Every structure is written in structure tokens, then in C-alpha cells.
Amino acid sequence: MSTYDAFEAHVERMTYVNDAAGLLNWDQQVMMPEGGTPARSKQQSALSAVSHEMLTDDELAGYLDELEDADLDGDQQAVVREVRREHERAKRVPEELVERLSRKTSEALPVWEQAREDSEFEAFEDELEELVQLRREYAEAIDPDRDPYEVLFEEYEPYLGVDTAERVLERLADELPPLVEDIADSDAELADPFEGSYDVEIQEEMVRDALDLLGYDFERGRLDTSTHPFTMGTQFDARITTRFDPENPLESVGPTVHEFGHATYMQGLPREAYGTPLGEDRDLTVHESQSRFWENHVGRSAAFWELFAPTVEEHLGESVTPRECYEVANEVYDDNPIRVEADELTYHMHIILRFEIERDLIRGDLEVSEVPAVWNDKMEEYLGFRPDNDAEGCLQDIHWTHGSFGYFPTYTLGSVLAAQIDAAAREDIDVDARVRAGEFDPIREWLREQVHSHGARYTTPELVEEATGEPFTADHFLDYVDDKYRALYDC
Structure with a gap:
């Protein structure tokens, strides 16, 4: 197997894990029983950790290094570019922070839903406070010298600025x-x-x-x-x-x-x-x-x-x-x-x-x-x-x-x-x-x-x-x- 083929297989497995996590998130918002949150938050946290490990591990870093000056066609260059961007951001973020973020977002959803139903911001305030702090930590881990909001914006639109x-x-x-x-x-x-x-x-x-x-x-x-x-x-x-x-x-x-x-x-x-x-x-x-x-x-x-x-x-x-x-x-x-x-x-x-x-x-x-x-x-x-x-x-x-x-x-x-x-x-x-x-x-x-x-x-x-x-x-x-x-x- 060529380096690019091994790299692509690694990326595909990582994508499948992320997509499985997405289905769990869909289920939580649409069909999951109300009492399912404690288990779901742990499941989501575990999958986030696995995905983060795959994105930041030494094997992927090695592939990216080997492919830096490789003779690749345009499509392959685009794949390497996109994965490198995500890899370089993710490797700066501690795994335990990724797990905490995933767990907190899963835990916060039912709290927000109830607060919204009751129209009571104070019931959601502590959750939001923790989410803001976690996202600040996340942005600081990626680049402590840049505007943290700019760093977070690039999660959703990395190229327009x-x-x-x-x-x-x-x-x-x-x-x-x-x-x-x-x-x-x-x-x-x-x-x-x-x-x-x-x-x-x-x-x-x-x-x-x-x-x-x-x-x-x-x-x-x-x-x-x-x-x-x-x-x-x-x-x-x-x-x-x-x-x-x-x-x-x-x-x-x-x-x-x-x-x-x-x-x-x-x-x-x-x-x-x-x-x-x-x-x-x-x-x-x-x-x-x-x-x-x-x-x-x-x-x-x-x-x-x-x-x-x-x-x-x-x-x-x-x-x-x-x-x-x-x-x-x-x-x-x-x-x-x-x-x-x-x-x-x-x-x-x-x-x-x-x-x-x-x-x-x-x-x-x-x-x-x-x-x-x-x-x-x-x-x-x-x-x-x-x-x-x-x-x-x-x-x-x-x-x-x-x-x-x-x-x-x-x-x-x-x-x-x-x-x-x-x-x-x-x-x-x-x-x-x-x-x-x-x-x-x-x-x-x-x-x-x-x-x-x-x-x-x-x-x-x-x-x-x-x-x-x-x-x-x-x-x-x-x-x-x-x-x-x-x-x-x-x-």
C-alpha cells in the first residue's frame, strides 16, 4: 500500500467515526428517550476522544510529513490540504478538553430545552458559562496569540475570514x-x-x-x-x-x-x-x-x-x-x-x-x-x-x-x-x-x-x-x- 493509500484509509476510518457520532447527536435531538442523556453524554465523549486521537496521532502526522513533497494529483493535494489543516488545529487541543466539551454539550441540551420551555435563562446560565469557558480554552489551545473568536469562527468557515x-x-x-x-x-x-x-x-x-x-x-x-x-x-x-x-x-x-x-x-x-x-x-x-x-x-x-x-x-x-x-x-x-x-x-x-x-x-x-x-x-x-x-x-x-x-x-x-x-x-x-x-x-x-x-x-x-x-x-x-x-x- 502506498503512503497516500494508507493515509486515505486512515482518513476514511476517522470520517466513519465522526459520522456515527453525528447520528447519535441526531437521535438525541429527535428520538432518544428523555432519560437517555447520562449514557449518551458518555458515548459522545468516547467517540469524540477516539476521533481526536485518530486526527492527532503520530501515524497520521507521519503520513502528512511523507506527503508534503510527494507527486500528487490535484484531488489528492486537496485531501492532504484539508486533513493537514484539521490535524494542525486538533493536535494543539488536549484530548481531555475535547472530551469535556463533548460531554458538556450533550449534558447541556436537555437543560436548555427545559429552560427554553420554562422561559428561564437562569436555569441555563451555569451551563452556558461552562460552555463559554470551554470554548475559550479551546481557542487558546489552538492559538493563544490570536483573537479567540476569530479562531472559533474558522471552525465553521476556515477560508473567508x-x-x-x-x-x-x-x-x-x-x-x-x-x-x-x-x-x-x-x-x-x-x-x-x-x-x-x-x-x-x-x-x-x-x-x-x-x-x-x-x-x-x-x-x-x-x-x-x-x-x-x-x-x-x-x-x-x-x-x-x-x-x-x-x-x-x-x-x-x-x-x-x-x-x-x-x-x-x-x-x-x-x-x-x-x-x-x-x-x-x-x-x-x-x-x-x-x-x-x-x-x-x-x-x-x-x-x-x-x-x-x-x-x-x-x-x-x-x-x-x-x-x-x-x-x-x-x-x-x-x-x-x-x-x-x-x-x-x-x-x-x-x-x-x-x-x-x-x-x-x-x-x-x-x-x-x-x-x-x-x-x-x-x-x-x-x-x-x-x-x-x-x-x-x-x-x-x-x-x-x-x-x-x-x-x-x-x-x-x-x-x-x-x-x-x-x-x-x-x-x-x-x-x-x-x-x-x-x-x-x-x-x-x-x-x-x-x-x-x-x-x-x-x-x-x-x-x-x-x-x-x-x-x-x-x-x-x-x-x-x-x-x-x-x-x-x-x-
Whole structure:
């Protein structure tokens, strides 16, 4: 066996362990009995330790040294690059810290779920305090001389840089509020055709029809419900979850289509490359671009509702027009505190709020006990209102429960990239005509060819240029929302 073959076999085994841990995490959030946490936290901790050992052991280090100047093709060089990056970060982190982090995130989940149900931040405060401290230790272990938040951000987006995130967020913070203000000042009244309560079971049938229509492969996936919608898996098993609101029957469509975007990216990754970076996604900015493409540029389009409104009528028993559904899906809210229910415009103010709080927490500029008050103040500053309680405020997201500090900016970066990808796709495909006709195969194939098929072969900036023909830019997103919402609200 050549050095590269032995190296690749090691990487594949490591991937299989990580994917098994992911399934345990999915199970905990979706199906595990409430009493399973003590055992699950130990199982997750053990698998994290095994994965960390495999990523940092001397055998892998030896392979990487031998392959440093080897004559490798482009794909092999990409695999070595990605594994070396992860290896060099991981080898600086003590194994016992990895185990403590894994154990704590598993233990924190049910505490957060109960605190959120009770709307009581104090019940989760100690868990969050420990998670923040553990993540600070983690960042310091990797590089004690750098901004710890920057180090953590690279867990989720290693190639764009936190400076890019800050630049994009600052630009959106400057340019979106005037549009939102013009919408608030307009006289437009959007449709609100739904009254009463709608059975969750009926809503689930409706979103399953949406997934069938879009082309979700249920032979390699499944749909379940969870407190916070998410997607997890591989190209062979990409599972999604959603949630339902009896009073707002179309609220489940957006999150379900969003998670479909994540899952269809996974299902579109090269099957023959499973186990190596060539069969893995290109981190969270690109991942989020796929979910936001389908949620916003397809699922919120007038063309989609021309196609899907009859299905809504069939399941909900309401006489609704495509235009009414389109307006419901695109209403800009002036008082919605929940990020995952936010419209395309104010959504990014939610992200800016979270970004600033988690950055200050990790840098030590904000105490955990101060989070609820600061959250409420920032929501008033950026969105114009205060949440009624902690469940609608600082307890609504699961990310910090996972120790995922640095994750939130990728939502906005992904939304920006989705608009850039959409603009590129429309150069080759009449997207609206295809959507209106229910012909989603050409759209999925274009995305597979331009994005999914590359796995992690390219860095993020390289993949953006490969897929769109230009560097990463927020121009397309700002043009898209300005054109769409000024037309919708006649402002």
C-alpha cells in the first residue's frame, strides 16, 4: 500500500467515526428517550476522544510529513490540504478538553430545552458559562496569540475570514434598514388569508408533498420534527427535521425547504469519495448558500407559489391564490422576535445581534449573566422591539448549547452567496420558468455540477469563483432584495 493509500484509509476510518457520532447527536435531538442523556453524554465523549486521537496521532502526522513533497494529483493535494489543516488545529487541543466539551454539550441540551420551555435563562446560565469557558480554552489551545473568536469562527468557515464576515454584516447593517423603513412607511397591505388552527398532521402531509415536488430522495433521507430544525448526515443518509405552528400553517414550508437545501447538497456530494474531504461539504457558508437558495430564491418566489398554492388549498381546505401565498411567504415583520421565522430582510439584524453577543462573550467583554439584558437591548436597537420573555429572546437558538460560537455569521454569508449563485444560475437556466413548471431536476443538476460535485476540493473563495465566475460579493443580494421588496410593497 502506498503512503497516500494508507493515509486515505486512515482518513476514511476517522470520517466513519465522526459520522456515527453525528447520528447519535441526531437521535438525541429527535428520538432518544428523555432519560437517555447520562449514557449518551458518555458515548459522545468516547467517540469524540477516539476521533481526536485518530486526527492527532503520530501515524497520521507521519503520513502528512511523507506527503508534503510527494507527486500528487490535484484531488489528492486537496485531501492532504484539508486533513493537514484539521490535524494542525486538533493536535494543539488536549484530548481531555475535547472530551469535556463533548460531554458538556450533550449534558447541556436537555437543560436548555427545559429552560427554553420554562422561559428561564437562569436555569441555563451555569451551563452556558461552562460552555463559554470551554470554548475559550479551546481557542487558546489552538492559538493563544490570536483573537479567540476569530479562531472559533474558522471552525465553521476556515477560508473567508472573520474580517469578511464583519465587512458583510456592517454593509447589511447600513443598507438594509433604509429599505425596511421604506416598507414600514408604505401603504401596502399584504394578504393574511389563514385564520384558526391547522392540524400538525395535515401540515406535515403538505410539506412532505413539497419535498417530493422538489426532489428530496427519501430513500437516502427522512423527515422528522425537533425543537430546532436541522439537517444531519451524508450523501447516503441526509436527514432533515422541521417544526409546525398550528396558527401559521405556511410557517413550516420555509424551514422545511431550507433544510431540503442542506440535504440536497449532502445527497449531491460525490458518493465514490465518501470518507474523504472530496466527499464532504465545503463548510458552512457554502452549506448555508444551498439552503437559502432553495428557501428564498425558489421557495419564496412567485413562481413557486403559482405551482404550490393548489397543494396548500388541498391540504388546508382554504381557498387561497398564488399571490396570497406569495405575500404571506414574503411579509416583512416589524415585531417578530424569532430568528427562524424572520423575513429575508430583518433576518440579518437577528444575525448581527447574535454575532456581537457571542463575539463579546468569547472575548471576555460580556458576562454570561448579562446576556438577557444585552440581548433585549440589542433587539430593541436593531429591530425596534423587545422580546416578551427569554424563550423569545436569548434562549431561542440551540447553537450555544452545542458550543457553536462563531457559527451565526455563516447564515448571512450563506444568504449573500445564495443570491450570487442564483444570479449565476439564471445566466444558464430560466429558473422561474422551471419552478413554475415543477421541473426542478435542471436546477438541482446545475447546483450539483457547479457546487456539490466538488466536495471540499476548492477553498471557499475558489469554489465561489468556480461556481459563479466572480469573487464573493454582497452586491447580488442587495440588488435582489431591493428589487423584490420595493416591487412587493410599492415603495
